[in-house]
Amino acid sequence: xxxxxxxxxxxxxxxACDMTLTITQQGFLSAVPLIGVMLSSYAxxxxxDTIGRRRTLLIAMPxxxxxxxxxxxxxxxxxxxxxxxLSAGFTSSANAxxxxxxxxxxxxxxxxxxLFLMTSATMYVQLVICLVAxxxxxxxxDVHVPWLSLNYRPWRLLMLIISLPGILGVIGMVFLxxxxxLLLSSxxxxxxxxxxxxxxxxxxxxxxxxxxxxxxxxxxxFRSPSDLSFVRKMWNQTAPLxxxxxxKNSLKLYYLLLTAYMTSTGYTMWVPTMTNAxxxxxxxxxxxxxxxxxTSTSNVTASTNCNNAVQPLTLYAVACYSAVSGSLNIILxxxxxxxxxxxxxxxxxxxxxxxxLALIFVTLPLLSVALFYFFNYVSLILGTVNTxxxxxxxxxxxxxxxxxxxxxxxxxxxxxxQLIASLLEDYCTPTISGYVILVMSGLAVTFLLPADATIxxxxxxxxxxxxxxxxxxx
Numbered sequence: 001x002x003x004x005x006x007x008x009x010x011x012x013x014x015x016a017c018d019m020t021l022t023i024t025q026q027g028f029l030s031a032v033p034l035i036g037v038m039l040s041s042y043a044x045x046x047x048x049d050t051i052g053r054r055r056t057l058l059i060a061m062p063x064x065x066x067x068x069x070x071x072x073x074x075x076x077x078x079x080x081x082x083x084x085x086l087s088a089g090f091t092s093s094a095n096a097x098x099x100x101x102x103x104x105x106x107x108x109x110x111x112x113x114x115l116f117l118m119t120s121a122t123m124y125v126q127l128v129i130c131l132v133a134x135x136x137x138x139x140x141x142d143v144h145v146p147w148l149s150l151n152y153r154p155w156r157l158l159m160l161i162i163s164l165p166g167i168l169g170v171i172g173m174v175f176l177x178x179x180x181x182l183l184l185s186s187x188x189x190x191x192x193x194x195x196x197x198x199x200x201x202x203x204x205x206x207x208x209x210x211x212x213x214x215x216x217x218x219x220x221x222f223r224s225p226s227d228l229s230f231v232r233k234m235w236n237q238t239a240p241l242x243x244x245x246x247x248k249n250s251l252k253l254y255y256l257l258l259t260a261y262m263t264s265t266g267y268t269m270w271v272p273t274m275t276n277a278x279x280x281x282x283x284x285x286x287x288x289x290x291x292x293x294x295t296s297t298s299n300v301t302a303s304t305n306c307n308n309a310v311q312p313l314t315l316y317a318v319a320c321y322s323a324v325s326g327s328l329n330i331i332l333x334x335x336x337x338x339x340x341x342x343x344x345x346x347x348x349x350x351x352x353x354x355x356x357l358a359l360i361f362v363t364l365p366l367l368s369v370a371l372f373y374f375f376n377y378v379s380l381i382l383g384t385v386n387t388x389x390x391x392x393x394x395x396x397x398x399x400x401x402x403x404x405x406x407x408x409x410x411x412x413x414x415x416x417x418q419l420i421a422s423l424l425e426d427y428c429t430p431t432i433s434g435y436v437i438l439v440m441s442g443l444a445v446t447f448l449l450p451a452d453a454t455i456x457x458x459x460x461x462x463x464x465x466x467x468x469x470x471x472x473x474x
Contacts, residue, residue: 001064001091001092001093001094001095001098001166002121002122002125003125003128003129003162003163003165003166004033004064004068004087004088004091004162004163004166005033005034005037005088005091005092006033006125006126006129007125007129007158007159007162008029008033008071008084008159009030010126010129010130010133010158010315010318011133011155011158011159012026012029012030014137014153014154014155015029015080015155016029018151018153018155019076019077019080021077025077028081029077029080029081029084031414031417032081032084032085032088033084033085033087033088034088034410034413034414035085035088035414036084036085036086036087036088036089036092037088037089037092037095037406037410038406038407038410038411038414039089040088040089040090040092040093041092041095041096041403041404041406041407041410042234042400042403042404042407044056044060044092044093044095044096044097044399044403045096045237045399045400045401045402045403045404046233046234046237046399046400047059047060047093047096047097047399048093048096048097048100048398048399048400048402048403049182049237049396049397049398049399049400050233050237052178052179052182052183053097053098053100053101053104053178053179053182053399054097054101054173054176054177054178054179055178056093056096056097056399057093057094057097057098057101057173057176058170058173058174059093060090060091060093061090061091061093061094061166061169061170061173062170063086063090064086064087064088064089064090064091064093064166065087065091065163065166065167065169065170067083067084067086067087067090068083068087068091068159068162068163068166069160069163070083070087071083071084071087071159071163072156072157072159072160072163073145073148073150073152073156075148075149075150091166092406095402095403095405095406096399096400096402096403096406097399098118099115099118099386099390099402100179100390100398100399100402101176101179102114102115102118103115103386103387103390103391103398104179104180104181104182104390104395104398105177105179105180105181105199109337110337111387111390111391112333112336112337112341112383112384112387113333113334113336113337115383115386115387115390116329116330116332116333116336116383116384116387117330117333118383119329119380119382119383119386120326120327120329120330120333120383121326122382123322123325123326123329123379124322124323124326125322126318126319126321126322127318127319127322127323127326129162129318130315130316130318130319130322131319132158132161132162133158133315134312134315136154136157136158136161137154137155137158137312137315139154139157140154141153141154177195177198177199178191178195179195179395180192180193180195180196180199180215181395182395182396183195184215184395185394185395185396186396189214189215192215193212193213193214193215196210196212196215197210237396237397237399237400238400238404240394240397241393241397241400241401241404246392246393246397249388249392249393249450250401252445252448252449253385253388253389253392253405253449254404254405254408255441255442255445256345256381256385256442256445256446257381257382257385257405257408257409257412258408258409258412258442259378259438259439259441259442259445260378260379260381260382260409260439260442261379261408261409261410261412261413261416262412262413262415262416262435262438263352263375263376263378263379263416263435263438263439264376264377264378264379264413265379265409265410265412265413265414265416265417266413266416266417266419266420266435267372267375267376267420267435268321268376268379271317271318271321271372271373271376274289274292274293274369274372275313275314275317275320275321275369277292277293277295278292278365278366278368278369284365285363285364285365286363287363287365288360288361288362288363288368289359289360289362289368289371289372289428289432290360290428290429290432292368293424293425293428294424294425294426294428321373321376324373324377325373325376325377325379325380328377328380329380329383332344332348332380332383333383336383336384340451340452341384341387341388341449341452342384342446342449342450342451342452344384345381345384345385345446345449346443346446346447348377348378348380348381349378349381349439349442349443349446350443351374351377352374352375352376352377352378352439353436353439353440353443355371355372355374355375356371356375356432356435356436356439357436358371359371359372359375359432360429360432360433360436378439378442382409385405386402386405388449389401389402389405390402392450419431
């Protein structure tokens, strides 16, 4: 999914040159994947909670992979926009289904680590794309394809390559099992037991001595009537998240995503530009970040030269940014169990606030670049927020809760991109100051999150009640 969405951003400058796109057309194409994600995520959340996590993935992901392949040979601007909208829209099902499926099939003591590792994979995406793009963009072939009315150039090969993992993922999903927790929550106890038997057999090299015949769920089951309309089903899956007792936690978690992704998504698009501004040979010593930013953004908007659209230095900068963020997230995945989700979230917000404040005043070039990176790494809270969404919501609402997090993150991120683009050149310092205040507000809300011990205590109490009432034992 992330290769589909963000891989296109690397190929876009070359595609724009090939198709002689205007600035407005380029801006629209860069937004198309995010628009596809935002408009489709709500529906995939409903599907994940009603028809199942696995079935949702098996329906949506193959279509997304085919649309991504089609985009690599799209002959016109309009067809490229349509195919990218559809591919991102269908592959965004992974947000609603994959995160939840992983969380529900992972033991509680390892859940945070697994979700952090999955988040790390998404952060390494830009590194992977750049490593592939570097040798691809060194090629100079130009093959005319008459029946498609296009010239096949390196950027199309790059888009073909980044669509291949989606095909491999579809093959892998055939071997997945549906979440037993979801089946049980939906009242399908027999199917849940059968699923557990198959998982047990796979984990024990084919043993058939699984002795559990009856299982209990620690929350009330939910069965949606089959005759309800689509709109009514969407309401039933959404409204409980914004009513007591779930309202309080939903507002906290979605606000944290808003603050983090307005900041990280908004400024991440400037990582290549700002890094190039510091290392393109210009004199940046003694200048603050905003003094350099004002000059670099002015140069970017004034430039209409389409030659060498994708510079190696730009790819190296994005690769470095991606590698550091993914590595930091992996480190957090190994310490979150001992430190706790709440403390990790506080730490990430605190580092981002300190980096943002220092970024306004520091005049050392290398330190400014490092601070700019760490200011954007507030996005590292995604792992803890996804874990909270899985742990604090009932099973039948987790898909919707997770997909709404995507709508919040990408929606406000898209707004932030447009806002920063219009303000960074002339109002850089007030803009960054405003975002620092925004991150500070997120830090304040973090202190209101439930402690890990509270969540574990609630889970333990559920288990004790089950043990007291369970009559059947293996």
